[in-house]
Amino acid sequence: MxxxxxxxxxxxxxxxxxxxxxxxxxxxxxxxxxxxxxxxxxxxxxxxxxxxxxxxxxxxxxxxxGTYLEETDKTFSDFAIEWLPIYSESKDVKPGTIRVRLHEIGKVLPYFAQLKLRDITRKMYQDALNDLKDQGLSVSTREGINRTARMIFRKALEMDLIKKDPTEFAYVKKDKKTIEQLEEEEGPKYLEKEELALFLETAKQNGLEHDYLAFLILAYTGIRVGELVALKWKDVDFLNHTISITKTYYNPNNNAVEYQLVTPKTRKSRRKIVVDEGVIQALQDHKEDQNQVIKRLGDDYYNKDFIFAKMERQFGYPIVIKNVRDRMKRLLRIAGLKEELTPHSLRHTHTSLLAEAGVSLEQIMDRLGHTDDQITKNVYLHVTQEMKKEASQKFSELMRSLR
Structure with a gap:
């Protein structure tokens, strides 16, 4: 040669x-x-x-x-821009996920933007992760950044642009928790059944437009708030008492007229939920009231079949998620309940009450549209553990009664 x-x-x-x-x-x-x-x-x-x-x-x-590889001269910044559409198209990614990935790439750029992919070493990458920790970023935020960076470098490796993946052995540092911190940690936040009853009664008596129906459905189905806002009348089967989840709502700027309807979070999220007769009756009552408004407004009503449609300004457009959050905080305050709870807390509440009713974890996951969710499992295990204690106590009481 x-x-x-x-x-x-x-x-x-x-x-x-x-x-x-x-x-x-x-x-x-x-x-x-x-x-x-x-x-x-x-x-x-x-x-x-x-x-x-x-x-x-x-x-x-x-x-x-035959193992020679001509590594690329591309910089991290240039390849990250190329990677994003590849990632988006290959996985049918939701707009919200793309937004998150862009944010996470932005956190890595200060370290590697103008460096060639091939020149970024494992030490340089680990040092960047450690520096992000020193800046005060949470563990979950740093895990997300690491996940995105790892996907970028793995794609470069797959495309034969680099020989080694600098993220391969990287790890996200976590502070060791003290015994006191572990003892003070709270589990997932949800309402006990008495608290839920109080909350729904407060919504019924003091709620603004849509409030009672919205929170009734969230509590009785465990659906996500984005799935709630996207519901249309065609999703409701009044005869068989079911609600079909086929889409979710996306609107990062909270502009009512600029919403998007996208496919659900996962394939498992597409599901049909059997609901209580009381929920069906509340939906029927709401439909009758809404039909009167549509008849009165005529062409001024944006009629796209939404159940939770605005009744003042932008008539007919779906309500925004922020509106649901704000309304819930207001009602929690009136009811004297924990104001830090969110609409997602009603999803955890639904899980806890199903577990208390003896429904299996598999059935709960199916109802919620989950393939795997640690928080749901934590709620379930917490509730069922309490039920096991009760069973043990009842057995002990039975044996004591024989003495």
């Missing part, structure tokens, strides 16, 4: 170099299949000729073994 070694940029006229120029090599690596011309590999920066010779020996070995 043809090639030669030299001191790059050496201006010494003497046989022995005294200017400190680094060693380099130029070596043939085959024929370009498109042009038919010879391809050459040039590399410099070696302190000694021996180092350059060893690098050439490694290169020749890789060429002979």
């Amino acid at each position: 043809k090639g030669y070694f030299y001191r790059r940029g050496c201006k010494c006229k003497k046989k022995k170099c005294s200017c400190g120029a680094k060693w380099a090599f130029t070596v043939d690596i085959g024929i370009d299949p498109v042009t038919g011309k010879r391809r050459q590999k040039v590399k410099s920066g070696f302190n000694t000729k021996q180092e350059a010779e060893e690098a050439v020996a490694t290169l020749i070995h890789e060429l002979n073994e």
